[in-house]
Every structure is written in C-alpha cells, then in structure tokens.
Amino acid sequence: MPHDAPVLVMEHISKSFPGVQALDDVTFEVRQGEIHALVGENGAGKSTLMKILTGAVPKDSGTIILRGQPTEIDSPARALALGISMIHQELALIPYLNVGQNIYLGREPRGALPGFINWPALYAEARQQLGRLNIDVDPAMLVADLTIAQRQMVEIAKALSLNADILVMDEPTSALSERETEILFELMRSLKAHGVTIIFISHRLEEVFTIADRVTVLRDGQLVGVAPVGEVDMGQVVRMMVGRELREMYPKEEVARREQVLRVEGLSRGRDLRNVSLELYSGEILGLAGLVGAGRTLLARALFGIDAVDEGEIWLDGQPVRIDSPQKAIALGIGFVPEERAAQGLFLNMAVRQNITISALDKVSRLGFVDFRRAAGLAQEYVQRLDIRTPSLRQRVRNLSGGNQQKVVIAKWLSLNPKVLILDEPTRGIDVGAKAEIHALMGQLARQGVGIIMISSELPEILGISDRILVMHEGEVVAEFTRAEASQDEIMWYAAGGERNNDRRQA
C-alpha cells in the first residue's frame, strides 16, 4: 500500500554534457510502494536522471536522499547494494546462461567441495523465486530462448532476489505485445502490493494512465510538474511535455509541388515497419515525426538499402526499383545523411576534401586514377556553395564544428546530384545559428527540385520546415498533416499512440 513517506528524493539535480544542459535543477520525489511514471519528450532528461540514480552517470550537483538519508551513489554496484535496480530489456542477462544461473550469478549456493556449485539448490531456489512472482519460466531454460517479455520477468526476479525495493523500468513495454504488457502490469501491481517502489518510464501515455499512481513530467532537462494520474488527463500531460512555443525561425518557402519522385507502398519489416506507404514530390520537405523507436530511422535505412525488407514496393520517378544495397540507392540518386554523423557519415580523420568527394570519385577519376586537381575543384565548389567554414580543404573534419561537419556530409551527397535526400536528425547537437543555416540549405535544395525526407524529434523543427508531416508510431504511419493543419499537441498525441484508444481526450 502506498504511504506518503518519500522513499527517494532527488533534490536539485543538475547535469550537463558538453554543449547540453541535460538536467537543470530537477527535483524528483517517489513515495514508498507507488508506481511513479516519468515522462517527457526525447531528450527531456529522463534517462539521464535515471542513470544518475543507478550510478551509471555522476551528477554535477544536487542531493539524493534515500530512505531519509543523504546518499552518494557512485557506481552501479553501489546502487544495487542500496536496493535500486534498473530493469533493462535484455543487455543485463547473459544469453547463453540459463535462467537460474543468471538470477544467482555471483551468488551461487556452495556445493560440498570448495569451488563447486550446488546446482540442485540453485535451481530449486530459482524455481521458488519465479513461483513467488508467478513467472512461468523454467529455471533451466536458456535466456537466449526466452521472449523479451520473459527476459524482463527474469530480470525482475533477479532484482528482487537481490532485495531491490526500488525498480526502475525503462520503456519496459516497448517490445511487448498487449497480452505480455497485461502480464507485466499484473506483476507490477503485485510488486506494489508488497511495498516495492517502481519508477516507470514510458512514451505510451495510455499505459501511464493505466498503471501509474503519479506522473512526473520533464521537459528540456527541467521539471515541469508532478501530479496524481487521477487529477490530470492525457491532453494536459501532452501539453506539459510539449509546452514550448516556436522560438526559433525556420525558413522554408512554399514550393509548388512538382512531380512525384518517390512512392513507397506497403513496406514491412517484422514488427519494426508495418505497411508503410508514402509519397514524396520534388521540391518538397517531408517531415517524419515520432518517438525514438517508432521506426523512422529503420524506414530511412530500408529506403537506402541498408536493411532488407520483408515486403513492399518502391517507385522512383515512376519506375519500380529494388533497393538492396546502399550502392544501389546511390546509383538511383538517393542520399542519406545518418543520425550518427560522426560514426556513419564522416571519416573524421580525413580531410574536408576527401570527405566531400569520397562518393563522387568516379566523376573526377580517369582510368581508376583520381585527378586530384578536379577533386579539389569539386570540393572547393561545395565549400563555397554551402559556406563551410574551414581554414582549408586539407583540414581534418574532426576539427570542424558540428554544424560545419553536417554541411560536409550534405556536400558529399550534393556532389552526386541526388533526387531524394534523407536526413536523419540533421540538426541534433548543432548550435542554433548553424541550425538555421542547415535549414536554409535544405530549403535551397528543395527549391532546386530535390525531394527531402527529414526525420526529426524536435517538433518545432518538424513544424517549421516541413511541407508535409507524417507521424509514425510503432512502425506504422499513423497520421499525415500539411504544415498548415499540424500542431505540436496533435503530432505528440499521435506519436504517443494516442489514437489507439478512441476516447480521445481534450488535447
């Protein structure tokens, strides 16, 4: 039964990473035996706050008060010893050991001889522990053979066998079916009845309203509010999550729609992409909104031939095409600016010139030999056109700012004259000034007739520069808006899976 005594208070917690204030004076309070939901947009600071709680990341300032005592949590091991356990989806179990071995890893019952393990006792204890929690899993089963739902159950059993009484569950339902979610909720309720405190991070507001007692909302690293779920409705929570005004200007001029460049129909890939269809016109910026894990990046990867799809058809300029490799995609005139630009889009230790021309070497080579003068000319042209600020073409890309690095990635694609350019989070981690330049550049490309697909988790960006907006949720396209129709609240509503339960509250 929940009482009112806070079992945990995180007071005035601040944390910054280079260039980002991840948490700004956040105070978070959890009561004994409650299920407390922690919600917020991507990047709101939920994960950072929980990483601080579980000792994975040190805080800059603030105090953690656990059971009335100020407590330092400086390592994951310390957090475990204090009874705080984080339930990961799969990483924390060893797949090729069995369930019993995983639960008691490092704490095996001793056998008759030193160093030996009393296996019968271990399995008996594991069976008991699982039975107490009504988890229907055989302790001799290999973790690799379990479903994700079962792995989570095993993780919970492991945490409880370590006497954890505060469980942090990060998006525990994201990979579960409805039935599995129901079973998990059942278990959560029974844990709660036994006084276990649960911090529940979820993007799915309907679940928050189903299972949680109270909800804390974070936005841009700050605490926005705390409320018992009975006293707020989904619309209010969505507004608290989104809350901000359009602060920055995102220039995008209207471009008259021209011909269709790309048409996708019924693209499916397991549970990740479900029957995705879309059209893209030349001169258009199509915004893809959704939460992390909604399938936007996977869609982009599929269009660029990185991941194979189960089914679906793609037309480019009206011709049916099969895109089964990035080479094929490039040959067809599709460019992809990935989210991880340092890891996937750039050779950090190579010069600006080499980075720009690496995919266009065919154009500047003769008989397999690169004509370096022509390559340099091509690179110079793009440095000027995109206004890339670099002391020279020989500068290593590592030494450029984030915004200029991103321009180099874009320049690389422009040198191939793409028909379709896909940008995944093009301005993440880029400062405001450079952001506006990237946006201006995208607008300019659209004007020249390139069809652009932009994935972004920043709603103001999506609303500011897209001509049309698709919202994805769990691998499906769930809504489409024109720029004029769209609002932050509505996009967030669909992105969070709001259309699922039809009793749509006031948004």
Place this chain on the structure above:
Amino acid sequence: MTAVRLSRPVDILRRFNVFFILIGLCLLLALLSERFLSLSNLLNIALHTAVVAITGVGMTFTMLTAGIDLSVGSIVALSSALSAGLIVKQNMPITLAMLLALLTGAGLGAVSGLLIVKGGLPPFVATLAMMAIARGLTLVYTRGWTIPIMLKEFTFWGSGTVGPVPVPVIVMAVIFVLAYVVLSRTRFGLYVYAVGGGEETARLAGINTKRITGAVYVISGFTAALAGIITAARLWSAQPNVAAGLELDAITASVLGGTSLFGGVGGVGGTLVGAFIMSALNNGLNLLEISSYYQKVIKGVVFILAVTLDLYTKKRR
C-alpha cells in the same frame, strides 16, 4: 541439473553435427582405405589426437571467455625443449624437469593473461607476441638443434602404453574429465561462461572478471606445456620447430566442437570430438598418400567451414 542441462537446442544441433561429421568422415575413410578401421590404426589416431586435444582444452577455456591463445604451438615447442633439455643437458631428475616445463608454460600463459587484463591488449595481440617470444626462447635454448632423449622413464609419457592404450590417450582422458568437471560443476567454470557471454553483467554481479580472464591463459599455457612434454616423449627428441601451426588445429577443434569464437558458448566435450575429426582427417589423408603440403590447404578449408557453421548457427537464433 548440471551443465548437461545447459544443453540448448543449438548446442545439441552442433554436437550432433560434429558427431555426424566424425562418423561420416570415418565411414568415408574406411571405404577409401581398408587399413583405416584396424584397431592399431584407430589407436594411432587416438594417439595423434592427444596433442591437439589437450592443447584444445586450454584453447576452449580462452575461447569461452571470447579470447584466443595463438601461442600454444610455440609453448608446446618450448616445453618439449625444456623438459628434454633439462634432463639431457642439465641432468635434472625427470619429474622435476617435467614440472619446470609445466610451470614455464603456465607462467608464460600468466604473462599473456596479465598483458590482456592489466595491459588492455586484445588477446590475439598479446598471444601473437607470446607466440614469437616462446618460439624464440625455444630457438635460443636449443640453439636451433634437436635434443635427442632416449630415457625410457621419459619417453614412457609419449610412447608407452598401459595395456593396449597409449599413455598420451590416458593423459588426454584425465585432462578432459578434469576440464569437464571444472566447467560444469564449479563456480570458476560458470564464471568462464559468464565472462564470455556478458562481461559487464558478470562484473556487476560481483565476479572478478579479470581474474577469470587471466586464469584461462594460465590453463592454456599449462595444457600446451603438457602437450609439449608428450610431443618430446613421443618423438624421442625435442625439435625446435615442432608444433608450428598447432594453434590452428586447436582452434579448429574447438570451433568444430561447438565452442563459439565469440565466447560464452561451447565446452570441452565438443573439442574432443573436434580433435578426433582433425586427426582422423590427417590420418586418412596420409593413408591416401596425399602430400602434407595439400594437407595444410585442406586444414585451412576445414577451419573456414567450421567457423562458417558457427556463424550460421549463431545467426539462426
């Protein structure tokens, strides 16, 4: 409920595979050469299996932690040179000489282990260096010469028999039983799997992962040294270039036996069968009078096939 319970579908499939390969190979060779299935030839195969199998046990330990030990061939050579040389050149008692050879192997394994655990070197780098060092030490100690040794008390360990069974086969059996018990019954054994299957998880569970990782290289050095003594005792001499390339045989035997190159999966039972496959193949190729130059090529191909099978079964999960 022991590690036998560990048997997961994919493991059974793999073990089944490896037995199937061994039986198929034996049938094929029996058809091609009538001498193949004679008792004397089968014992001969078992005898040849011993060196690869014993080295393979240590290799399996390192591979279970997602490591590898490339130095085993060189340690075999150093240990055979030391055991023979200490007896012949330094007039040392046989038992003491053998003990020193074993300690040297374990010690060099410990050095590799420390380089990996404390120095942060990737296992293949540390043991590749150790491969050169141990081979070099062998050449230094022998000055490049073969050391002959005829003492019956010593050659017994490679050439003697108990009843019809060659002594190395008995040593191999003892080592396998020990290794099997350690891996399936003890904490250390379980932690070897845990380190290979998820080092971070193991560390967070309070396991001293560094000690476990270091220890498997000591085991590997020890088993290689034991194989080295057997080699010298079987050849009645220590040859400085003996066992060059043995690491490939040992790794192939482990992988054929279902131990994953990526750690966390497998066991010594499969390694034994894998080692038998390797020496049956060797033996068969000899009976068929195929040049040993070609045999190298075939070994390389078998290794590729074994690893491909490993990748394939992994992907199917």
